[in-house]
Amino acid sequence: MPELRTDPISGRWVIIATERAARPTDFSTPPVEVNDLEHCPFCPGREGRTPPEIFAVRDPGTARNTPGWHVRVVSNKFPALRIEGDTARSSVGMFTRMDGVGAHEVIIETTDHHTHLGLMPSREVANVVRAYLQRYRDLDGDDRFEYALLFRNHGRTAGASLSHPHSQLIALPVIPKRAAEELEAAERHFGRNGVCVFCRLIEQELAARDRIVFESERFVALQPYAARFPFETWLLPKEHRASFGALGEGDVLPFAEALRTTLHALHSCLNNPPYNYIVHTAPYTDHAGHFYHWHLEIMPRLTQVAGFEWGSGFYINPVVPEQGARFLRECAMKAGAEVLAPGGENE
């Protein structure tokens, strides 16, 4: 019997439809291919092909916009928004608009065209996290911006037009709808119960343990009760913090390790699937919010999502989250030697 489940935060109903998992087309997604090596503008030695460097983790003594970097941040060459301009709103009848002001940056995560966050040593992933934080905080200084959307598209079917490992950051003068809804829901929950809904979720999930994918001292990866997608996985800090920007230096490596381990499990157990991840965080305008709890949501794209699903907010997930989580846990355990490679690679 399929099951209807509701997400305790968003109120979204999802069908967990085990019967449909039998359809052979459901998981026919080929692994993500590496391509465009010859023309890749993100490879070392081609720094001139991108807009100028905004930030980099570099070898000492190397010059900007030359090789010697490990992580490099540049403006998106085809930005969705422009950095110049103001955020005055204007209306015509019932419609409201403003200039498309914002920042759109690309975080180039490594010099290696062929690797992936889940395959990199944790100390290198930590440098990527440091770049995230530096850019996240720097853009917070611009009063025009209300929210920063930090995300990663892996694979062409997940929207990545270049296969060289990279993430993106879009700073916005408005709060995106889903973020606003989640914030409101968390605030309502806090008002009613006096406790952060995510803290409560983590507590309940760690007690039940049937949807946990990975746990470390400071982070937990789990498949949500009302997962929209097969193997959808959330990575949450155990400690209550509203804003991603509040991640302390002492948490950078633990977060990098948790992210790397989770992505490695998805990569090795699901044949390098395309995915998107999004950092869910409090807005710039209220990053001390006691009711919100930043986290990262990973959405593997193993099934063909019909457009009606995002038009209707109605999802059909052919994988039971408890089974998906157990599959990933057991698979990651078998691949243990790879997940925690010897030689101090994971420090």
Place this chain on the structure above:
Amino acid sequence: MPELRTDPISGRWVIIATERAARPTDFSTPPVEVNDLEHCPFCPGREGRTPPEIFAVRDPGTARNTPGWHVRVVSNKFPALRIEGDTARSSVGMFTRMDGVGAHEVIIETTDHHTHLGLMPSREVANVVRAYLQRYRDLDGDDRFEYALLFRNHGRTAGASLSHPHSQLIALPVIPKRAAEELEAAERHFGRNGVCVFCRLIEQELAARDRIVFESERFVALQPYAARFPFETWLLPKEHRASFGALGEGDVLPFAEALRTTLHALHSCLNNPPYNYIVHTAPYTDHAGHFYHWHLEIMPRLTQVAGFEWGSGFYINPVVPEQGARFLRECAMKAGAEVLAPGGENE
């Protein structure tokens, strides 16, 4: 300069990013291909390969589950929900679930494997609309169902696993999140302004005329001000009606003509793109709602939508809706002979 626009109903902000339209990959979607003819379970003569017929428009004297039909409705062979069971909810901690009770039906729109709603004569599309209405109303009689989701996926990238023309109807014991949000927003607007937000939208759009794609006596097709997708098009009845189920027989052919003309324009002007459409309607539990206004939303899938977009509720649309609407209007006018074929095909 890109523009940020907000949808007056949902409050969703969208970037209208003209600069990005120049990216060659943006519109590389190949036209929808017809396939699986040899094994198609929806073709005439193969009625035994589907679950039994629930409803059909048939030639007089022909038997159920045999040829002689024009439109045929069957249960989905791989249903997302099961018709048997009750809708009792149960909770574990903060999670709520119920059995996956519901109906999942397939409306086979024609015997012709190779055609498409936009290419069929309006009187045949009217029979499809009659099948929609018969099933929509019949399932309304089941007290367990709160909402019916009526949708069409065209093309494999839009989620259609079979290419024989068909729509789907899912009757649900809950109201999907997006529908609930739209209903709440419409109710709030009515409470503040004393007028239906869609009636106001239609009035404003018909006065401005710059986003109108098609207009007939009773229907209007337009590209919404804050369109999420290139050439996103909404088809609305001019007369205020909350529920799709309230469509009278006198409106069936006018609606079929408007739908056919709009789909024909998309088909012929955009090289048979994949798309999804969804009927947005009041729930079964409140179909007389004075504040809501049923309509149909068509979402062409011309760009690669990154998963982060439905995770964040944040969309980047590379086509300015006014330009998109003008393009479709002008193109449809040139193709006028096809849009309104002679010989009474459109009656």
